[in-house]
Amino acid sequence: MSFYDQQTQTIPTGFNKILAYHWALTLLIISASAIGFLMLFSVADGDINRWAQPQMIRFALGMIVMTIMAFIPISTYRSLSFLVYLIALALLVVVDFMGDASKGAQRWIDLGFIRLQPSELMKVALVMVLALYYSWLDRDRVSKPQWLLPPLILTFIPMALVLRQPDLGTAMLLFAGAAVVMFMAGVSWWYFATGASAAAGLVFAVLYSKGQSWQLLKDYQYKRIATFLDPSNDPLGAGYHITQSKIALGSGGISGRGFMQGTQGRLNFLPEKHTDFIFTTLAEEFGFAGGMTLLLIYGLIVMFCVVSAISNNNRYGALVTLGVSATFFFYFAVNMSMVMGMAPVVGVPLPLVSYGGSAMLVLLAGFGLVQSAHIHRPR
């Protein structure tokens, strides 16, 4: 017996659901995606068929999924959480072990209309299953070590599968999303403090061990770290991406060079100009102002989610909302840090803007959960 059952009376039904729908959040999602369409049109040098149109079609599909999901009661998702997690895990195993090894790392399953990346799906599935766990778990047991073990196992299994691909960026995003849900659920500060100091100690040990007899990483790995710290050391090799990316960002100035006037992307100086590095074209063509606008939209999306979670008395719904918004936050925080030379290049797309189907679809499905939690929140 849970608190959820006692609260059903205050949940809106029928037409009231539409009134309770988070319209502001929807509008912000549409704005961010619209910026994405513009930029995809621009980097394709005015060719709408190349990236912008397919992206619009996927976005429309995603919006339908989000809207349908929004009106299904959040309790349904709660009961499906573990199943979704298992499906995502199974798909991860499929791509890891059945994937065509000759083509190198294959991370997706071709569903015909979309290439589904199970690791993307897992980001939401993991949030769901952890929210389920903590909404079930007695509050007093949250910080007990033995009750900390199941969520950690639930997190580490998919992480290990993703690392095998290998995709360090996604693995870290999975971990960060899980950590946020655990933090929100009330796991003691001490665990986080200990974990953080252990991580810092490890980084220090890795850096300190360089040149020592017990060196922890291979030489080429240190070289990658050095290139990240100073890309101009290797301007045509690994540093090329980040140098060109900074040039594009910086050359935009305050108001940018104008729509379709950016040169770095159009002339192919930028790598991955339509996916991971699309933010640089935005900053080049619309300048500091354009970049800040997108950052503001993102910030508002995160803020609306957090506010919705705070006002939500349904523990599962609140945790899912926070988990999804945290995942969303990590996406853009890592991507922007990467293109601005503040983080290594790990291959994380800019949410809602970068070209790519499964990330967008999974994110919109995640926002469907947020909407559902918002509509069906007991107040």
Next chain:
Amino acid sequence: MRRSEKEKNKNISRRAFIFLSAQVGFMGLLGYRMRQLGVEQSQQFRLLAEENRISMQLVPPARGLIYDRKGKPVAINEPLYRIQMIREQAIEPERILRRLAEIIPLSDDQMNQVLKAARERRPWVPVTVTENLNWAQVSAVAANTPSLPGITPIVGTYRKYPYPQEYCHIVGYVGPVSDYDLSKIEDDDPLLRIPRFQIGKNGVETRAEHDLRGKAEIKRIEVNAVGRVMRQIDSKAGEPGKNLQLTVDTDLQRIALERISDKSAGVVLMDVNNGDILALASAPTFDPNKFVTGISVADWKALNANEYRPLANKTVSGTYPPGSTYKMVVALAALEAGVIDAKEQIRCRGSIEVYGSKFHCWRRGGHGKVNLIRSLRESCDVYFYEIAERVGIENISAMARKLGLGTRHALPLTAIREGLAPTKEWKRRVKGEDWVIGDTLNAGIGQGFTLASPLQLAIMAARIATGTAIDPRLINSVGEAGWPIKGNTPLDINPEHLALVRQGMFEVVNSSRGTARGSKIPVKGMEMAGKTGTSQVRRITKAERASGVVRNEDLPWKRRDHALFVAFAPYDNPKYAVAVIVEHGGGGSKVAAPIARDVMRAALESTDTGYGNLPSQKRRTGDPDEQSPQTPIKPRNRA
């Protein structure tokens, strides 16, 4: 015991708020970083983006042409036709090349090389298929371009010298710019960075490089990351090189060359009134055209092995002891110093002894009593030993410099040597020894340390003839601008003394006892005044002296005397000065003087020594396609 729902949500709210603050904080950091890159360092990044994007394309200008005095072109740009292929336009390069081979000669080997080169490059980079085609071949290709996609005939130019023998030492030649050139010359002209761009390597081509080269048309083009040209942004018009007109008269130059063709010799013919160099001949010659296309190793070795040194321009780069041609300098120095006058006679007994050393006159038996005029006429050495000792080396060398010896003349030629008018200070500095009286005596007859080039000797003759400090001139005009005449101001020498020396020179040629009496010009109004010189390149050994004089002809070529002659004419109204040196040629009177006479006579008899008109440079620039290299020939329309 279970906590209340309120408390639970409070917990979530608090932690959510903490997390939200952290997120907002990090977004602030992202915003700050964005500001840093996009606002603070924006200028720098904008510049880097432009550098990425914009690339310069140079269209080389047409090199200025060089004309002779009469307007005959002596350095021209000939069209050079070649065929280019762009792989991506050819689509099937192999089939296209086979089709091309039906029109122009193209071997299978060449074809394979082209295909290999095309494959190795990016598909839009043009590859040269074949070079050195003639006009008929290239027009055939141009007419067939519709059926030869990707094939473009290109017209470039190469430098050609229509008078290779006459102008090899004056005009020089061009060649591809080398790393050595780049390290040596301070020139940031981007044209020099073009591979195989031709610059002057020698002679006027080098010295007038800046005027001849012109300025490139600079096209700013936008390129993408792999270097493909996207569009042209703008272009800055170029400027063709300026045309030059030399003062040299090709006909006189040819006469001078023919006269010395079998010798290792140099002839300078100069207008005494304006300094124009009418002929500057050095033999043997070489073919500068071979250097333009790249000289073969065999040819290069042959040129260097030749002991007559064909590559050297002996008129300016060769310096020789002037021998007796120096006697005018000594005479003028003595007259100006007042240590001798026209009447004073000095007894020549065949030799004099100074501090235990014997100095000989060329005439064993001596000349007897000799005054100034006679000393020049018969070239008495003892007379000049005596007056050289009286006047001193400093006065002699000062007079030499006044007359143009031992100083540098700024002609637009390479490897100009200064010669030497020695002083006591010079010997101490360079040789580390004190000047001795014997050195002065040797200088008195133009031997010892004294060195002069044929150009300097011609200038000396011109200055004596006119009494002005006339400077030589090799270029008459650069583009529209005339080259100034310099130095036609009186020399600071007593005209009476000059007249005396001139009279001595007149008698050298025209008196029955003159050393060059065999070379007089027997035409009224063309009388030549001159001075012979025979300069020793060897020291006469004691053994030779004991066994009597060894005949010059019996010595190996390298040890024979140099034959020299300087002259001006006509005597009454000087127009031209000439200087001749025949390396190891023997006696000046027998070998050098006849050459000087013939060249001088040709100059005096030539009816027209004025300047011819040049084709207007304006017309040349009007049709850039005609001259500028790298212009594709447009296919003709086939109706």
